[in-house]
Amino acid sequence: MSDPLNNSYYAATAHEWPAPGDIEGAYTCDVAVIGGGFTGLSAALACAERGFSVILVEAESVGFGASGRNGGQLIPGLRWTASELEADFGRERADALFDLCWRDNRVHARITRHGIDCDLKAGHLEAAWTPKDFDVMRREAEYLATRFNYATTVVQKPGMSAHITSSLYHGGIYDPQGGHFHPLNYAIGLAKAAEAAGVRILQGQRANWILDTDPGELFLGASTIEARYFIDATDSWIGEIEPDLGRYTVPIMNYNIATAPLPNADELLSTDAAVADSRFVLNYFRLSADKRLIFGGGERYSQTPPRDVAAFVRPFMAEVFPQIADAKIDYGWGGAVAVTMNRLPHIGRRGNVFFAHGFSGHGALVTTLAGELIAEAMAGTAERFDVLANLPSKPFPGGKWLRQPLATLGLLYYAMKDKLG
Template identity: 80%
Template sequence: MTDPLNNSYYAVTAHIWRPRAFEGDLECDVAVIGGGFTGLSAALACAENGFSVILIEAEHIGFGASGRNGGQLIPGLRWTASELEAEFGRERADALFDLCWRDNRVQARIAKHRIDCDLKSGHLEAAWTPKDFDTMKREADYLAARFGYTSDVVAKADMADHIASPLYHGGIHDPQGGHFHPLNYAIGLAQAAVAAGVRFVEGERVHRIAEFSDGSNELFTTRTIVGARYVIDATDSWIGDVEPDLGRYTVPIMNYNIATAPLANASELLPTDAAVADSRFVLNYFRLSADKRLIFGGGERYSQTPPRDISAFVRPFMAEVFPQIADAPIDYGWGGAVAVTMNRLPHIGRRGNVFYAHGFSGHGALVTTTAGELVAEALAGTAERFDVLASLPSQPFPGGKWLRRPLATLGLLYYAMKDRLG
């Protein structure tokens, strides 16, 4: 299918991916729906545990957010570690910290499979207001004292060491974070999965899952039926198309990115080559590609209709941060949907032999790999770490099928207005 949102730098620079066709019955131990980070990591881990696995993707590997996001690797969840402890207590906060901050499974997979995806270290959270900077400093002190997790507090006067922009009031540089080429990471996971025995079906959409009393399942796709003992639903923004009741827990928010032409002054813009995300609710996030383009994401739209010219839509946000390249040529502009939950924490769980993980709320480049591997652990019979994430609270958006998105949009617009008012 032609995708008007995928004039993507990642698609143009992606490694070759041609899954080999397979013959035989469409029967397996585990059927995975969705070829993004969650589904790929779950499929790979299940195959490594000895299960026969079929992964079904409606389009192609990395088609969704996994293959078109900003490429920012930000440790943790959308809630800070101190917020998690205040809400859930010390023991659960410890377990969440170990999984979502300390345990970098993306880096481990890249190293194990020698995935070529332009991995770089360093992430900078930039403070939009002095109040934001004070909050960041308190959290950095808490992380260091409570968990021994160290990051660098960057005063406003020192921000020029990291970013050539006067907008920010300081920041936190986290050397454990970083950035990468997300589509090439997805393809690397897929290649590792093929080597482990996973069979791929691309270009077939799952419309329905039938669950039987003996625990077995059948997946009805565009052209066939797949039988499986276990199912992992990793469709994220499209989960409501497969399981409508789970679709109530997220709404899609459209994000847009641009990639400039290679810049002669790229290293002056971001001297430490760290990825940057600022502290606004509707945030800007940006980084340098391996070939010295600025990849910049800015603005959100709550309509599913993309702007007529994505590059023109994003350019003003880039120019606000970097006026020195306001007129730089833009070679690519693309976008996609981010599935957001009510509380911005992921929605993970199981119903019988059907597992699901979705709603990473724009903070999923690291935790999706963890979630996929934890689903595989639970499926194999060891659910303790899976339960840590599955126990996170969740609730559906109010308003039912027709009003859910409009009501969510009103709430999001309120916080976006607070950004503008300071």
């Protein structure tokens, strides 16, 4: 593979979208958005719908980063469970977070409103790696039902065969509100809707720095954009524009494969749900529309990718599905996930710069929400934006040079706990 990060099934099956072109000059708008992923695109679209003039800049092409490379799993909520949120933040804040992050599905709303063709499927299964994990899941399902009237299905170990042909798991929780989709085609659909709403999208334009005055200025390679507000939606790359914000996340490399179409695909995952297991270094997998198994497994804390992504991920797939251990793998790709210390997103405002990053591998749904809440706040209604902006956040210790090594040590500790059971 010539590019171990970008041999992507999603790129190979993406809808038509223009390639980046050369752009020079000076521009003026109300809102300049940096980053063409889910957060930036949804923010740009929502701002345009509110009457702002918007320019979005993307260093590569729309959906190039994590938004177009992820596992395509739509998992309601945050990395913390609802009961953990209430235990730490109290009942009122837990109610507000639950209403936004579990009930308010902006992704489904956008897909429906704009007719986005992105292979949307319903259903998500969290699979228990240990009996102890299943006990925790079962208690959480009972809490969701009694506290929030939120219906999930507890799946005992014998019943797992109705969802997945693997003996590896000790039960699970099926959430019909979850699901999966083709993430790059969703990003392209958002981009088309944004353009239709009046957003100007400049691809191949790397942002260098923001002069936060009123109005402010965004400096690109050969262009400048004068704007009243800025939205930094660069996630893993946020430190390149605003080094102080970069201290709040570290990048973790995740890798995915897509098999050739499988004749027994429906036997592997008979309910066509997306699945993620409960390990710290989790496996996550689902079927594509053309019956490939898309499987993510393993993490690397070095930014250097494996020379052969397929060979790196195959053992994880074979552990879950030994019956396809030797299946042909057509695609292998990867990318960086920005992770915060507490695995909650870091969202806020500094002067006229809004930002949202650090979704910690749980962002396929909440990124669209974050983008739209930024637009709400910019238009003068910040109540729901503040629900997410008030989540606690701390920078990683260690400064520029030690932050990544210290975070890696902590992550390796939890990865070792997986192996030791």
